[in-house]
Amino acid sequence: xxxxxxxxxxxxxxxxxxxxxxxxxxxxxxxxxxxxxxxxxxxxxxxxxxxxxxxxxxxxxxxxxxxxxxxxxxxxxxxxxxxxxxxxxxxxxxxxxxxxxxxxxxxxxxxxxxxxxxxxxxxxxxxxxxxxxxxxxxxxxxxxxxxxxxxxxxxxxxxxxxxxxxxxxxxxxxxxxxxxxxxxxxxxxxxxxxxxxxxxxxxxxxxxxxxxxxxxxxxxxxxxxxxxxxxxxxxxxxxxxxxxxxxxxxxxxxxxxxxxxxxxxxxxxxxxxxxxxxxxxxxxxxxxxxxxxxxxxxxxxxxxxxxxxxxxxxxxxxxxxxxxxxxxxxxxxxxxxxxxxxxxxxxxxxxxxxxxxxxxxxxxxxxxxxxxxxxxxxx
Numbered sequence: 119x120x121x122x123x124x125x126x127x128x129x130x131x132x133x134x135x136x137x138x139x140x141x142x143x144x145x146x147x148x149x150x151x152x153x154x155x156x157x158x159x160x161x162x163x164x165x166x167x168x169x170x171x172x173x174x175x176x177x178x179x180x181x182x183x184x185x186x187x188x189x190x191x192x193x194x195x196x197x198x199x200x201x202x203x204x205x206x207x208x209x210x211x212x213x214x215x216x217x218x219x220x221x222x223x224x225x226x227x228x229x230x231x232x233x234x235x236x237x238x239x240x241x242x243x244x245x246x247x248x249x250x251x252x253x254x255x256x257x258x259x260x261x262x263x264x265x266x267x268x269x270x271x272x273x274x275x276x277x278x279x280x281x282x283x284x285x286x287x288x289x290x291x292x293x294x295x296x297x298x299x300x301x302x303x304x305x306x307x308x309x310x311x312x313x314x315x316x317x318x319x320x321x322x323x324x325x326x327x328x329x330x331x332x333x334x335x336x337x338x339x340x341x342x343x344x345x346x347x348x349x350x351x352x353x354x355x356x357x358x359x360x361x362x363x364x365x366x367x368x369x370x371x372x373x374x375x376x377x378x379x380x381x382x383x384x385x386x387x388x389x390x391x392x393x394x395x396x397x398x399x400x401x402x403x404x405x406x407x408x409x410x411x412x413x414x415x416x417x418x419x420x421x422x423x424x425x426x427x428x429x430x431x432x433x434x435x436x437x438x439x440x441x442x443x444x445x446x447x448x449x450x451x452x453x454x455x456x457x458x459x460x461x462x463x464x465x466x467x468x469x470x471x472x473x474x475x476x477x478x479x480x481x482x483x484x485x486x487x488x489x490x491x492x493x494x495x496x497x
Contacts, residue, residue: 124170124333124334124337125170125171127337127340128166128167128169128170128336128337128340129166129167129170130340131166131337131339131340131343131344132162132163132164132166132167132170133163134340134343134344134347135159135160135162135163135166135343136159136160136163137347138156138159138343138346138347138350139156139157139159139160139163140156141350142155142156142159142350143156143157148205150204151201151204151205154197154200154201154204155201157197158193158194158197158198158201159343159346161190161193161194161197162194162339162343164186164190165187165190165191165339166336166339166340168183168186168187169187169333169336172187172333174245174248177245178242178245178246181238181241181242181245182234182238182241184241184245184251185230185233185234187255188226188230188255188259188260188263189223189226189227189230191263191267192222192223192226192263192266193220193223194267194270195219195222195266195267195269195270195271195273195274196219196220196222196223196270198270198271198274198304198307199219199270199273199274199277200216200219202274202277202278202300202304203216203277205297205300206277206278206280206281206297206300208277208280208281219270222266226259226263229259230259256318256321256322260318261318261322264311264314264315264318267311267314267315268308268311268312268315271304271307271308271311272308274304274307275304275305275308278297278300278301278304281297282301285433286431286432286433286434287406287421287424287425287431287432287433288405288406288407288417288432289405289406289432289433290399290402290403290404290405290432290433290436290437290440290466291402291403291404291467291468291469291472292433292472293468293469293471293472299349303342303345303346303349306342306345307342310335310338310339310342313335313338314335314336314338317331317332317334317335318332320332376422377419377422377423379427382422382423382426382427383427385413385415385419385420385423385427386423386427386428388413389409389413389420389423389424389428389435392409392412392413393435393436393439394439397443398412398436399436399437399439399440399443399465399466400443400465400466401466402463402466402467402468403468404436404466406420406421406432409432420432436466437467437472437476437480438480439466440462440465440466440467440476441465441476441477441480441481443464443465443466444461444462444464444465444467444473444477444485447461447464447465448461448488448489448492449492458485458486458489459473462485473485
């Protein structure tokens with residue numbers, strides 16, 4: 119049994135995946151989401167190991183391991199989708215409809231059961247014609263699996279964008295809740311999947327040169343595992359702490375009806391008063407819940423006033439005040455010793471990235487360009 123560089127790379131990826139899966143499984147916080155991801159990594163570990171030993175001698179020795187790679191991958195998409203729903207709190211707890219995500223796996227299992235129940239001798243007789251068994255690997259079942267992957271990973275990206283769309287209504291600083299690492303993970307995963315589908319058909323159709331890339335595309339999975347491990351080490355908060363508010367904090371009964379215009383006007387005045395007189399925007403962690411608690415009102419009512427009457431999301435409403443505060447601080451000579459970031463932090467911003475993005479959107483200039491322009495005007 120030879121050990122090529124490809125085999126060693128796949129086994130190294132499998133080992134890294136197993137270690138990361140164990141670490142995530144034992145995390146005490148964000149337990150359900152982490153364990154879903156840990157199980158996904160465990161399945162990837164098994165898959166990579168079987169791909170590494172995908173040769174006649176191995177499966178003749180362990181015939182009951184054959185065709186597991188037909189079944190395991192069907193779980194990748196559903197598990198990733200459930201994980202994304204948990205992490206973004208689109209679905210913070212189990213929902214019955216999530217069982218439907220496992221339907222492809224159930225169908226694939228039923229189709230494969232006759233083979234799995236065969237004796238070792240019967241499987242060896244089938245695997246003895248290795249070329250035929252390899253051709254079967256590129257049959258209808260695995261072709262459909264490719265499209266199941268694309269469907270589910272596409273749904274994962276859609277759920278993430280739903281999360282991105284709603285958070286400005288609840289938070290004044292998005293740096294901790296945007297889950298940009300998850301966005302990158304999903305796009306990398308989708309790209310690896312799309313490349314894998316292309317190489318699958320290159321092998322099946324025996325395209326010149328391109329067919330030889332199979333199974334090297336599995337190295338993309340190895341890269342993904344190591345990238346995820348790096349994220350877990352470099353940014354441990356991603357997997358060891360709540361990166362999004364708990365469902366208990368978000369849960370709130372929907373208001374029975376819309377507010378009338380007079381009530382909206384009054385509440386809008388109260389909101390502006392809190393900002394202009396009490397400077398609540400200076401709290402970098404300010405949320406919609408904090409604001410609604412101060413008004414002793416429902417979050418949905420406050421959000422309605424912001425979006426319908428004032429015409430801004432909570433995020434834009436608060437950060438507009440922070441931008442004006444930054445401008446005042448920048449114009450004050452006594453603050454000349456502070457950096458632009460220092461001024462931004464004084465104005466209530468919590469991160470450089472958020473400040474730069476908001477400032478450019480609001481003024482059309484970068485903070486440094488604005489500051490230089492202001493200095494020229496003073497001269």
